Amino acid sequence: MRYRVDLLLVVALTLASGACWAGITPAFQKTDETAHFAYVQAVAELGHPPRQFVDTGLLSAELTCWYNGLEITRYRFFTEERPPWAPPLRSSLDHTCKGLSPRYDGAMYQAFQPPAYYLLAAGGYKLASAFALPTRLLFARMVSVILIAIAVALTYLLVLELVPGSRWAARAAALALALQPILMFKESGVNPDALDLTIMAAIALVTARAWRRGLSTSRALAFGALTGLGVLSKVNFLTLLPSIALLALALWWAGDPSQRLLRAKRLALGGVLALALFGLYALVNHSLWHRGLTYRQAALHSHGGGSIHRLLDFTWQFFLPRLPGTQPLFSGYLPVWHDLLEGITTRLGWWNDYGFDRWAPVLVAIGVALAIAAACYVWPRARRRPWPALIVAAAAILFLVSLILADYQYSLANGDEFEGRYIVAAMPLWGLLVGCAVAAARPRWRGILTGLLAALFLAHTVIALTTTINRFYL
Numbered sequence: 001m002r003y004r005v006d007l008l009l010v011v012a013l014t015l016a017s018g019a020c021w022a023g024i025t026p027a028f029q030k031t032d033e034t035a036h037f038a039y040v041q042a043v044a045e046l047g048h049p050p051r052q053f054v055d056t057g058l059l060s061a062e063l064t065c066w067y068n069g070l071e072i073t074r075y076r077f078f079t080e081e082r083p084p085w086a087p088p089l090r091s092s093l094d095h096t097c098k099g100l101s102p103r104y105d106g107a108m109y110q111a112f113q114p115p116a117y118y119l120l121a122a123g124g125y126k127l128a129s130a131f132a133l134p135t136r137l138l139f140a141r142m143v144s145v146i147l148i149a150i151a152v153a154l155t156y157l158l159v160l161e162l163v164p165g166s167r168w169a170a171r172a173a174a175l176a177l178a179l180q181p182i183l184m185f186k187e188s189g190v191n192p193d194a195l196d197l198t199i200m201a202a203i204a205l206v207t208a209r210a211w212r213r214g215l216s217t218s219r220a221l222a223f224g225a226l227t228g229l230g231v232l233s234k235v236n237f238l239t240l241l242p243s244i245a246l247l248a249l250a251l252w253w254a255g256d257p258s259q260r261l262l263r264a265k266r267l268a269l270g271g272v273l274a275l276a277l278f279g280l281y282a283l284v285n286h287s288l289w290h291r292g293l294t295y296r297q298a299a300l301h302s303h304g305g306g307s308i309h310r311l312l313d314f315t316w317q318f319f320l321p322r323l324p325g326t327q328p329l330f331s332g333y334l335p336v337w338h339d340l341l342e343g344i345t346t347r348l349g350w351w352n353d354y355g356f357d358r359w360a361p362v363l364v365a366i367g368v369a370l371a372i373a374a375a376c377y378v379w380p381r382a383r384r385r386p387w388p389a390l391i392v393a394a395a396a397i398l399f400l401v402s403l404i405l406a407d408y409q410y411s412l413a414n415g416d417e418f419e420g421r422y423i424v425a426a427m428p429l430w431g432l433l434v435g436c437a438v439a440a441a442r443p444r445w446r447g448i449l450t451g452l453l454a455a456l457f458l459a460h461t462v463i464a465l466t467t468t469i470n471r472f473y474l
Contacts (some may be wrong), residue, residue, distance in 0.1 A: 006171060010149075010152055014174075015149050017179060017461070018142075018144070018149065018187075019142065019145055021145075021188040022141040022145055022188040023138065024465070024472075026083045026472055027070055027072070029072075030188075030189025031186060031191065031350055032110060036118075037137055037190045038063060038104070039118045040121045040125050040140050041060060042106070043118045043121075043122040044125040048291065049285075049289060049291060050104075051106075051111075052106035052111055053294065055108050055109040057108065058108075060103055060104035061100040061101045061102075061104075062097055062100040066097050069093040069096065069097065070083065071083070079471065102133075112294050113234055114231070114233065114295075116195060116233045117192035123143065124136075124139035124143040125140045127139050144191060144194035147198045148184070148187050148188065151177070151427075152177045154198070155427075155431040158205045158432060161209055162208050162212075162432065162435075163439045166435075166439050168438055169436070172434050172449070173434050176453070177427055177430070179460065180461075181460055181463075182346070182464070183424055186421050186424065193236070193421070195234070196236060196424075197425055199226050199233060200425045200428060202226050203226045203244060206222050206223050206226065214255065215254075217266050220269055221273055223248065223267070224267075224270025224273040224274040225273050225274065227244055228273060228274035228276070228277030231274070236425075238406075239406050240399060241402075243395040243399045246394060246398060310327075314408045317334075318336055319336045339420040342357055342420075344421075344424070345359070346359055346360045347420075348471075352421075354471050356464070359463060371433060373440045396429055403423065407419070434453065
């Protein structure tokens with residue numbers, strides 16, 4: 001019963017935190033939100049995902065009216081500018097844009113994405129269909145907030161499963177996500193990354209329970225269904241598939257060797273279910289929606305230049321300063337710090353264009369301290385049973401390698417920088433790390449340590465909120 005109270009409080013806190021970020025951030029100031037919202041609008045208004053995969057730069061007449069009227073690009077790219085908040089202007093825009101068509105069969109450079117998230121967000125859009133477009137945007141954002149709340153609740157259950165007998169560890173893990181401001185800023189917008197995170201948290205929980213309690217048929221089917229749903233959520237989910245395959249292999253290997261054939265059959269059933277979900281999507285996509293099926297952006301064309309040597313240079317320069325005589329592949333910065341560590345601790349905005357970078361060393365140091373504390377909890381247990389810790393570490397490394405490989409391929413086309421925000425799919429691991437750090441303390445100190453961490457997480461959120469208020473309102 002007490003666990004249910006914890007879950008209710010965790011969900012309520014996450015909904016409050018997410019609603020704050022969804023409400024305080026001006027329209028279309030979250031990464032790629034314009035294109036993602038255009039997809040949601042197409043689904044809600046046309047009844048099917050967008051069919052125009054080529055980025056024409058066009059939006060529906062209504063969305064174009066609001067986008068231009070709110071002068072989105074003026075204050076997005078010029079930090080001294082502020083959004084137009086005057087009530088008469090808003091009323092004038094409402095009058096001007098009302099009656100314009102909300103229908104357009106495209107979504108800029110995101111139209112090729114699979115539709116699972118957008119079908120959910122279209123429900124929020126439809127609930128607010130009687131209101132002006134900014135209100136519909138807010139309702140669609142709240143769908144993402146609900147998904148994040150589910151992910152935080154699943155992370156609480158994950159830590160409760162893996163760190164038995166310590167509700168404080170699970171509480172700390174949930175707080176680590178609910179009060180992580182970069183996560184909440186980015187995922188409280190219209191963005192399918194929110195569904196990716198939720199699915200990955202669910203897969204982690206199913207894996208943990210299957211490892212500890214046995215791979216039942218229902219758990220194998222849940223594992224497969226979640227994997228299939230993930231493939232339908234966003235193209236970026238493909239970078240998680242190597243890690244998911246490793247988890248499936250671990251579930252097959254773990255336990256009684258005489259039952260491995262049975263476990264293989266159950267996992268095969270899960271795999272069939274995942275393929276069936278994808279097949280159903282392909283069938284509906286072709287027969288009912290008359291839409292192409294691709295997991296590659298139409299405008300993305302590689303200019304060549306790829307090689308094993310360049311890939312090795314790219315990987316080296318991601319983590320370490322480039323070696324003498326090698327070609328610089330990043331513009332004078334270290335991606336592991338600038339794009340990954342700073343990106344997940346201090347960078348906000350549509351394109352990480354504002355933040356509070358001076359706090360990054362402090363926040364990273366706190367993270368390192370928590371990792372050391374977590375290691376103190378894990379190490380004695382890993383010496384007795386090394387496989388669980390090794391599998392978690394290997395899955396995390398595989399995910400990071402997949403991200404780097406995907407970014408390398410992307411860089412061959414447009415030379416873009418590494419997008420650290422995609423690491424958010426692994427945020428349940430951050431919650432697990434914090435939970436293990438709390439569990440390392442003596443039982444009587446765990447509540448106090450959780451309180452101190454809650455204060456630190458809240459301070460992080462307050463700094464981010466005040467930075468955002470200063471950026472858009474002062």
